[in-house]
Amino acid sequence: MLTIRGLRKSFGGRTVLDGFDLSVEPGEFVALLGPNGSGKSTALRCVVGLETPDGGEIEVGGNAAMVFQKIHLVGRRNALDNVCSGALGRLALHRSFFFPQDVREEAMSCLERVGLADRALDRCARLSGGQQQRVAIARALCQRANVILADEPVSALDPQAAVQVMELLQALAGDGMAVVAVLHQPELAHTYAHRVVEMKAMVAA
Amino acid sequence: MSVTAAPKLAAPRRRWPAPVVWVAVAVFLAVHVLAWQATEFSPATLIAGWEGMADFLAESLPPDFSVLGKSLEAAVITLYIGLLGTTFSIPFALALALLASRATTSAAWAQQAARAVLSFLRSVPDVVFALIFVTAVGLGPFAGVLALVFHNTGVMGKLWAEAMDESDRGPRDALEVTGASGPQIALHAVLPTVLPSLAGLLLYRLDVNVRSSLVLGLVGAGGIGFLINQSIKLFRFDKMVTHILVVLLLVVVVDQASGWVRKRLGA
Structure with missing residues (x-):
């Protein structure tokens, strides 16, 4: 589903990735520690195209979505609109x-999947951090992603909300x-x- | 535990300003001396001429309130010039701001082009635009509206582009990952985020434009500025004072109203 081979990336002479390999199967939940x-x-940012790798290969079998530590929803809009925006990639301007x-209906079922259908019309800024992160995951689902990349999804959350988000990610892996x-x-x-990958800090080159 | 006196540290030597600072100060002073001379700045002349001002005030008091009706009517026209000049510049300012902001446009040439257009519109004063349009559409409020539309597009477009530049990068990145195009990102990440600031800036510009339309009246673009100009030319300073009191009222009302709404917007 996701294969990364020999990924290299440096920022201004500082190497952060030097030949990184990772392979993830459908239904698998991999944690990166380091x-x-x-x-x-x-x-992760290289996989979704937010950074351009210096070298290496990335193969995604389908559609990769990203979930961020800082969540990155539009706080002034409601949860439903934020989830709908996941569908923009397949909508004509x-x-x-x-x-x-039809997009609104699909977005409602994505909100249902993360357990927040009843908050669809609430402004995101009024939701708790954990709820916001679940809305962001719903947005990834509305993107019809089959690969979800989560960049420190629980670092900004309290322990209880963190557990909820982790259980949700695990359940999504369970869905394939x-x-x-x-x-x-x-x-x-x-x-x-299912699997924990430890990454080591690169020594300054 | 015994406490020993800390060894005395040599204080760092006091540093004098670098020579470049002295040069800057000297240039600063020299320019001000030149400016003082060129503008014939002279408090003595002002004191010597106090009688002129006293005559002027004596002639203008008491105000002639017989023109109050006409004055209020003209003030409403001034308000309308400012209003239309602001609203009609919205589509142009929005289009140019979207092109000029790096949050919504990635092509450097398009950004540069939009910025060039905005700074041209901004650098031509509205009074100059008014004089140009008076030659096309004749004396009257319409020329004033056109002048404000052009100048305000430049100013508001720049302010809006800056507000968009400062919008949070995160939601833009998030939508980029979903495969959204540039215009879609502008529509669903940037604009919803900056809408309150854009509205606040719009009200601020309305406020400024109503005051500008007053000056436009002086060059023939109708409204209460035109009446002020007329009464000065006819040496009817008592009428002029009535007009000025009405202007004061108009400016205070618009300023308070836009301030109140901006406060509600939190912008």
Whole structure:
């Protein structure tokens, strides 16, 4: 589902990734652990195209979505609109001014999947951090992703909300998605992930 | 545990300003001396001429309130010039701001082109635009509206582009990952985020434009500015004072109203 081979990336002469390999099967939940600067986030950002790798191969069997530590929803809009925006990639511009009814229905089922259908019309800024992160996951589902990359999805959340989000990611892997999460909490990684990959900090080149 | 006196540290030597600072200060002073001379700045002249001002005030008091009706009517026209000049510049300012902001446009040439257009519109004063349009559509409020549309597009477009530049990068990145195109990102990440700031800037510009339309009246674009100009030319300073009191009222009302709404918007 997701194969990364020999991924290399450096920022201004500082190498953060030097030949990184990772392979994730459908239905598998992989946790990436490692100190800051070990290139975990950079690897994920390369997969979704937010960074351009210097070398290596990335194969995604389908559609990769990303979930961020800082969540990155539009706080002033309601949960439903934020989830609908996951569908923008397959909407023509003239259909994306107001989300069509079929997209709104699909977005509602995505919100249902993360357990927040009853909050659809609440502004995201009024939801708790954990709820916001679940809305962001619903947005990834509305993108019809089969690979979910989560960059420290629970670092900004309280322990209870973190557990909810981890359980959700695990359940999505159970549905057949490939899930990769960058984590800073080894306990959570070992409890919920099928496999834990430790990354080492690159020595300055 | 015994406490020993800390060894005395040599204080770092006091540093004098670098020579470049002295040069900057000297240039600063020299320019001000030149400006003082060129503008014939002279407090003595002002004191010597106090009688002129006293005559002027004596002639203008008491105000002639017989023109109050006409004055209020003209003030409403001034308000309308400012209003239309602001609203009609919205589509142009929005289009140019979207092109000029790096949050919504990645092509450097398009950004540069939009910025060039905006700074041209901004650098031509509205009074100059008004004089140009008076030659096309004749004296009257319409020329004033056109002048404000052009100048305000430049100013508001720049302010809006800056507000978009400062919008959070995160939601833009998030939508880029979903495969959204540039215009879709502008529509669903940037605009919803900055809408309150755009509305606040719009109200601020309305406020400024109503005051500008007053000056436009002086060059023949109708409204209460035109009446002020007329009464000065006819040496009817008592009428002029009535007009100025009405202007004061108009400006305060618009300023308070837009301030109130902006506060509600939190912008």
